[in-house]
Amino acid sequence: MTKPIALTIAGSDSGGGAGIQADLKTFQERDVFGTTVITALTAQNTEGVHGVFPESLQAIDAQLEAVLTDLRPDAVKTGMMFSAEIIERVAFYLKKYHVERIVIDPVMIAKGGAPLLQQEAADALKTELLPLAHTITPNLPEAEVISGLSSIQSEDAMKEAASLLHDLGAAHVVVKGGHRETEDARDLFSDGREITVLPSPRIATKHTHGTGCTFAACIAAELAKGETALAAVQTAKAFITSAITHALPLGGGIGPTDHSAYRYNS
Numbered sequence: 031m032t033k034p035i036a037l038t039i040a041g042s043d044s045g046g047g048a049g050i051q052a053d054l055k056t057f058q059e060r061d062v063f064g065t066t067v068i069t070a071l072t073a074q075n076t077e078g079v080h081g082v083f084p085e086s087l088q089a090i091d092a093q094l095e096a097v098l099t100d101l102r103p104d105a106v107k108t109g110m111m112f113s114a115e116i117i118e119r120v121a122f123y124l125k126k127y128h129v130e131r132i133v134i135d136p137v138m139i140a141k142g143g144a145p146l147l148q149q150e151a152a153d154a155l156k157t158e159l160l161p162l163a164h165t166i167t168p169n170l171p172e173a174e175v176i177s178g179l180s181s182i183q184s185e186d187a188m189k190e191a192a193s194l195l196h197d198l199g200a201a202h203v204v205v206k207g208g209h210r211e212t213e214d215a216r217d218l219f220s221d222g223r224e225i226t227v228l229p230s231p232r233i234a235t236k237h238t239h240g241t242g243c244t245f246a247a248c249i250a251a252e253l254a255k256g257e258t259a260l261a262a263v264q265t266a267k268a269f270i271t272s273a274i275t276h277a278l279p280l281g282g283g284i285g286p287t288d289h290s291a292y293r294y295n296s
């Protein structure tokens with residue numbers, strides 16, 4: 031017996047709801063073998079980010095070289111990158127080892143407002159990482175920064191953002207609608223030719239810590255198994271909707287979603 035391998039290149043969330051921890055839980059649930067490259071440690075809980083400690087470039091190089099030369103990933107997910115230097119190292123290794131099926135969650139700011147990407151690194155994300163993307167999954171504020179559109183609120187603006195991100199080099203784009211104030215929480219998927227709506231009801235809960243990480247990790251897991259881009263994002267949408275529906279009111283702030291909910295409820 032063997033298993034597809036999915037690699038996450040992201041930050042560690044000591045609170046367990048986002049980052050590397052959310053990604054590994056998602057990989058396990060989706061039955062792929064997870065490997066990791068940790069870009070930064072965060073001291074974080076449901077109430078917020080208490081500290082950010084980026085890894086040295088030496089440690090990041092060593093982790094990338096170790097996993098990419100032995101446990102070749104069938105898909106990769108990137109999350110918190112923190113700095114332009116880290117983005118450049120990650121892009122260098124992904125190209126050096128001709129890695130395919132890269133899902134980029136362009137993490138910029140945690141829900142509580144803490145920056146997880148230095149402001150000056152947004153350009154590197156756009157020029158170095160985005161062109162490698164099989165799929166990029168920005169939320170609305172991230173889509174605004176990357177596309178240069180000043181305000182993305184309507185579905186038409188989401189479509190325009192998807193088209194601009196596609197022009198910048200991402201093969202597939204999911205513009206997530208989680209941050210809208212609409213009755214539903216639909217996302218838009220674009221393959222550069224067609225737009226597909228990923229529908230879901232908007233669940234009335236404050237416990238949405240790590241939703242973006244979990245969604246992108248699930249896309250990577252499905253791509254690792256050989257699913258098409260559309261099938262992967264549709265499964266990820268069902269997975270995250272179930273995880274939010276059964277979100278866990280743990281801690282005193284924004285609690286995590288339940289990664290095992292999809293298994294028990296579908």
Ligand SMILES: Nc1ncnc2c1ncn2[C@@H]1O[C@H](COP(=O)(O)OP(=O)(O)O)[C@@H](O)[C@H]1O
Binds near residue numbers: 170207209233235
């Ligand atoms: N309250 C909610 N109800 C249903 N789906 C949601 C809700 N909040 C976010 N989502 C979904 O969770 C996924 C992650 O989106 P989002 O929370 O916007 O990402 P991020 O964590 O990057 O800000 C998307 O599919 C989005 O539509």
Ligand SMILES: Cc1ncc(COP(=O)(O)OP(=O)(O)O)c(N)n1
Binds near residue numbers: 043074110238239
């Ligand atoms: C270490 C780490 N990485 C990413 C995030 C952001 O995760 P996200 O899924 O966007 O969830 P919120 O922070 O917005 O709830 C994070 N917090 N920590």
